[in-house]
Each structure stands twice: as structure tokens, then as C-alpha cells.
Amino acid sequence: MLTIKDNKGQLLPEQKDRLAKVSVAAICDGLEKLGLVNGNALPGTFSNLGKSEQTVVGLATTVYAPEGSSLPLHLAMFTHSEGRILIVATDNYKESAYLGDIQTLIASKKQCQGIIIDGYVRDAATLEESDLPVYCRGIVPNRPNKKEVGGINVDITIGEVGIKNGDIICADKDGVVIIPQEILEEAIIASEEKEQVDLERRNKAENFDYMNAKNLNAYSSIMTKDLQEYIKHMK
Numbered sequence: 327m328l329t330i331k332d333n334k335g336q337l338l339p340e341q342k343d344r345l346a347k348v349s350v351a352a353i354c355d356g357l358e359k360l361g362l363v364n365g366n367a368l369p370g371t372f373s374n375l376g377k378s379e380q381t382v383v384g385l386a387t388t389v390y391a392p393e394g395s396s397l398p399l400h401l402a403m404f405t406h407s408e409g410r411i412l413i414v415a416t417d418n419y420k421e422s423a424y425l426g427d428i429q430t431l432i433a434s435k436k437q438c439q440g441i442i443i444d445g446y447v448r449d450a451a452t453l454e455e456s457d458l459p460v461y462c463r464g465i466v467p468n469r470p471n472k473k474e475v476g477g478i479n480v481d482i483t484i485g486e487v488g489i490k491n492g493d494i495i496c497a498d499k500d501g502v503v504i505i506p507q508e509i510l511e512e513a514i515i516a517s518e519e520k521e522q523v524d525l526e527r528r529n530k531a532e533n534f535d536y537m538n539a540k541n542l543n544a545y546s547s548i549m550t551k552d553l554q555e556y557i558k559h560m561k
Contacts, residue, residue, distance in 0.1 A: 328398060329477030333406055335385045335492020335507050344514050345383045345505075348521040350498045353505070356516030360509060368502040369485040372442065375450060376459040382497040384411040384439040386504070388482045388489055391445075392417045396424045396470035399443075402478045403429060407438035411495045415482035416445040422468035425460065427452035434458040442495065442502055444484045461497055 345353065354365030387410040391398045399414050406412075412433070414424065425441065427449035433441060440459040446466045447453060453460050479491035487504055494505040494513075505513045531548045539545060542557050549557075 328401070328474060329390075329480050330401075330405075331477075331479035331491060333385070333387055333410060333479060333491065335494075337383075337385050337494055337510070341510065341514060342383050344518065345494070345496055346381050348381070348517045349524075350381060350496050350500045350503055352521040352524060353496050353513070353517040354500075354503045355520045356518075357503060357505065357513055359516050359520070360512060362506075363486065366487055366504045366506075368442075368444075368487055368504070370501055371463050372461045372497075372502050374459050374461050374497070374499065375447065375453040376440075376456050377454070378457060378459045379499065382411065382440045382459045382495070384409070384495055386411055386413050386489060386491065386493045386495050388479055388491050389414040390476040390478075390480050390482050391415070391424060392419065392476055393473055394419050394422050394424075394470050395473035395475050396429075397472045397474060398476040398478055399424055399441075400429060400472075403433045403436060403438065406478055407433055407436045409437060409439060411440040411442065412438060413482070413484070413489060413495060414441070414443040414445065415484050415489075416443070419445050420463075421466075422446070422470045423448035423466050424470055425462070426469075427456075430456050430458055430460060440495070440497065442497065459497065461502055 354367050358365040387406045389398050389402050423446045425447040442461040446464050447462045450465045482489050492507045496503050
């Protein structure tokens, strides 16, 4: 028996635009500053098969698809995917693919914003040409089963990260982070601040006069604070 709940959560267009302008690395650092362990990042094995290289931002529709069953995911595509990102927990199932080219086409036509699967997919050549971002752990040719298990918009966990219906997902080439709905505005501000700090450091590093630097202290303007402290203790 599947447990199915309605989509919920809110992401204003202005909030989405602000998040799309910062990197996932900056968002992760901002969330860590707010006290979330490891910046609420999913495990580092996720990679995007789609063509999009921009930061993907959207509301989460959670999908629990255990025992290799793709039924909850395929149902969610038809009923809960419009304007949302489907994020799928599988209990780390590795024996078959949850998604292929036909399902990706359906999700795209239903105006799904992206799919993130804690598992495997197939039809990789076609998925690589898709405009729909598809993040997964890898590729296998085996097809899934259709057991009536799992649920849609139930609480899920991927790695050490708990994810709820209506949380905000941000993903790019660096990976995937989850912003809890209840701290969305604080997370946006913290992410923007970190992005600005990184930009300033990058500019300093680009314009630094490396050839005329006489010692390590001369590099202090482009060093992180922890590195500066370490160098101080080297003396």
C-alpha cells in the first residue's frame, strides 16, 4: 500500500532567483554556518546526467521507493511533479534502474523541474541529451519492479540528511543540498553572504602580485583564517 500526501511548501519567484544566482558550494557553506551538519549536503556520489549546468532550484516532492520498486516514482511523475523536483530515497538499492528515457520524457512533459534519485538509472545516452536535470548514483541496465510499497511526500532520509515535503533542493555540478523550508530566508541570506566573500577572495587571488611576494605573510590577504592561524604557529 502506497502512502500518498499532497504537495506543500512555498518558494517565491524572487527567492528562487536569488538561490539560482549562487553556487551550491556557497549554499552548503551558508547552511553549515546556520548549524546544519555538513551543510545538509547529500553524499558526494550524485552526478547530473542532463545537459543543464545551471544551479537547479525547486520545491521537493519526496518519494520513498524501497525494494527496487519504481511504482512510487512513476506515479509521482503523473500526479505530483509539475513545478517540483522529485527526490527519491531507495534505501540504497543497487540492483536495478529506477528511471529510463521514457519516464524522463514524461516527467519533462509534466513540467517537472528535476529528478534526484538515491539509486541508478538506464538509457544514459538519451538522458545525457535531456534538458531535465537527472541526478543519480550511477547507471545499470536492469529494469525495476512495480511492488506497491513506499510513498509520495513522506519524510525520507538520504545519507545523513532528512528531507521533507516542501523543502528546497539546490543542485549543480558540485552536488545537491537541501534547505529546510523553515529556515529558507536565513539560508538565502547566508548563501549570498558566502558567495560575496568567495567572489572577493577570488578577485584578490586573481590580482595578487605573486612574483613579488617575499614570504608567506605577504599572502595573508588571499589566505583563509585557519591557514593564517596555522602559519602563525609555525614561527
